[in-house]
Amino acid sequence: MSNLPDKSVNNKPRRQSRIREAHAAAILRAAEDLFSRNGYNGTALEAIADHANMSKQNLLYYFSSKELLYHRVLENVLDIWVDKMALLDQEGEDPAEMLRNYIRRKVELSRSNPNASKVFAIEIINGAPHLKDYLKERLLPVLEADVQLVRTCIEAGRMDPIDPYHLFFLIWSSTQTYADFSSQIELSLGKDELEANDFQTATDFLTHVIIKGIGLK
Amino acid sequence: MSNLPDKSVNNKPRRQSRIREAHAAAILRAAEDLFSRNGYNGTALEAIADHANMSKQNLLYYFSSKELLYHRVLENVLDIWVDKMALLDQEGEDPAEMLRNYIRRKVELSRSNPNASKVFAIEIINGAPHLKDYLKERLLPVLEADVQLVRTCIEAGRMDPIDPYHLFFLIWSSTQTYADFSSQIELSLGKDELEANDFQTATDFLTHVIIKGIGLK
DNA sequence: GTCTATAAGGGGATAGAC
DNA sequence: GTCTATCCCCTTATAGAC
Numbered sequence: 303m304s305n306l307p308d309k310s311v312n313n314k315p316r317r318q319s320r321i322r323e324a325h326a327a328a329i330l331r332a333a334e335d336l337f338s339r340n341g342y343n344g345t346a347l348e349a350i351a352d353h354a355n356m357s358k359q360n361l362l363y364y365f366s367s368k369e370l371l372y373h374r375v376l377e378n379v380l381d382i383w384v385d386k387m388a389l390l391d392q393e394g395e396d397p398a399e400m401l402r403n404y405i406r407r408k409v410e411l412s413r414s415n416p417n418a419s420k421v422f423a424i425e426i427i428n429g430a431p432h433l434k435d436y437l438k439e440r441l442l443p444v445l446e447a448d449v450q451l452v453r454t455c456i457e458a459g460r461m462d463p464i465d466p467y468h469l470f471f472l473i474w475s476s477t478q479t480y481a482d483f484s485s486q487i488e489l490s491l492g493k494d495e496l497e498a499n500d501f502q503t504a505t506d507f508l509t510h511v512i513i514k515g516i517g518l519k
Numbered sequence: 520m521s522n523l524p525d526k527s528v529n530n531k532p533r534r535q536s537r538i539r540e541a542h543a544a545a546i547l548r549a550a551e552d553l554f555s556r557n558g559y560n561g562t563a564l565e566a567i568a569d570h571a572n573m574s575k576q577n578l579l580y581y582f583s584s585k586e587l588l589y590h591r592v593l594e595n596v597l598d599i600w601v602d603k604m605a606l607l608d609q610e611g612e613d614p615a616e617m618l619r620n621y622i623r624r625k626v627e628l629s630r631s632n633p634n635a636s637k638v639f640a641i642e643i644i645n646g647a648p649h650l651k652d653y654l655k656e657r658l659l660p661v662l663e664a665d666v667q668l669v670r671t672c673i674e675a676g677r678m679d680p681i682d683p684y685h686l687f688f689l690i691w692s693s694t695q696t697y698a699d700f701s702s703q704i705e706l707s708l709g710k711d712e713l714e715a716n717d718f719q720t721a722t723d724f725l726t727h728v729i730i731k732g733i734g735l736k
Numbered sequence: 737g738t739c740t741a742t743a744a745g746g747g748g749a750t751a752g753a754c
Numbered sequence: 755g756t757c758t759a760t761c762c763c764c765t766t767a768t769a770g771a772c
Contacts, residue, residue, distance in 0.1 A: 321737080339645055343560035346765060360738055362767070420644050423699075427637050428556055430702045437706055445707055462731075468724040471704055472693050479692035482640075485647045487688055489654055490662055507685040514679075515732025538755080563747060575748085577756055585748065 338420035408477035419481035462517035555637035625694035636698035
């Protein structure tokens with residue numbers, strides 16, 4: 303195993319796969335960016351290729367079809383998403399602190415990955431045709447666990463007897479809006495672009511209203 | 520003026536304009552429906568025409584281009600929207616009651632016009648290229664008035680000193696999610712379709728959390 | 737891995753008969 | 755107002771040379 307690198311003097315296989323990885327990653331980034339701005343049908347492969355500094359034909363060498371490329375983009379997005387969706391990460395911690403962290407992580411995700419959020423949003427709005435099964439497998443288990451945790455808090459009298467599912471719908475929508483609806487928010491605030499400051503205000507506002515609103519003690 | 524109807528014995532002009540109105544309305548409904556499911560570029564004129572029971576060529580007789588048709592759909596949507604966005608409708612009323620009504624109206628709109636909400640959402644996510652100017656003219660004045668009203672409440676010590684803009688971002692996103700993200704919500708609740716019951720739960724939950732969360736007295 | 741060339745189909749829009 | 759026919763561009767995808 304240790305002698306394998308020596309076998310190919312010019313390191314061809316390794317260098318090639320490095321090129322492949324780099325180009326594939328560049329294509330995925332470009333695709334996410336353009337799909338988020340113009341949707342699936344509104345984005346031509348040639349535009350993605352241009353954005354990734356290569357020819358359309360070369361792009362098709364890396365991803366054999368547009369559908370496949372879109373699938374890969376969606377999977378990337380959802381993987382990032384679900385990882386941040388578990389409340390339970392830190393067992394034994396204060397419920398209020400858990401929710402605060404959850405909200406903070408979600409707003410942070412809207413700031414760092416707005417394009418991913420938008421691709422995801424458009425897919426959901428259109429009825430999640432490519433994503434429904436994957437959502438069932440990946441999202442539902444995490445959601446059920448989180449809902450159960452909230453129920454435990456309610457039964458212990460630590461928060462108001464609200465509907466746990468709707469609590470998560472509220473958190474998802476109110477945090478993701480800073481990515482998905484940024485153009486409307488920018489317009490409303492009279493800014494060309496949202497700044498770190500705005501995301502901090504959003505986080506503070508949402509944690510205040512939600513924690514207080516559900517009567518979390 | 521009163522003798523004009525008698526001039527045309529067979530009422531041709533009147534009947535023709537009735538057909539025109541009916542067909543135009545059918546096209547607009549079909550277009551809203553299909554744009555909400557597949558976006559602008561994902562929707563073929565032929566599909567809209569089929570949905571409205573006419574040929575593509577005939578559709579183009581009523582709306583001379585796809586762009587124009589899309590504009591009309593967007594205008595319809597926004598007009599419905601902005602009308603419901605004014606908090607101030609009932610001057611002198613209790614602020615808590617005003618906000619409750621506002622939230623109730625917005626959830627009701629998500630229930631009655633989900634397709635309109637989705638068309639609007641996709642347009643905003645894509646940066647509102649067709650809608651920015653119209654939003655500035657129609658939305659901003661209403662928002663500014665609403666924000667001012669909230670500020671007055673805060674200065675009177677009737678609610679917590681929260682950021683008024685973010686309060687509206689919260690209400691917009693959390694109510695519209697029941698239209699825009701309905702596929703995800705249905706999946707989460709294990710239902711094929713949201714029922715009146717679910718919208719009532721949503722309204723009750725949101726009014727509880729938001730009114731309590733901003734410390735409205 | 738990257739290029740040129742091209743097949744194959746979809747979709748917006750127009751022309752003109754009825 | 756509605757129909758048939760047609761134009762033409764755009765886009766996905768493949769074939770094959772280098």
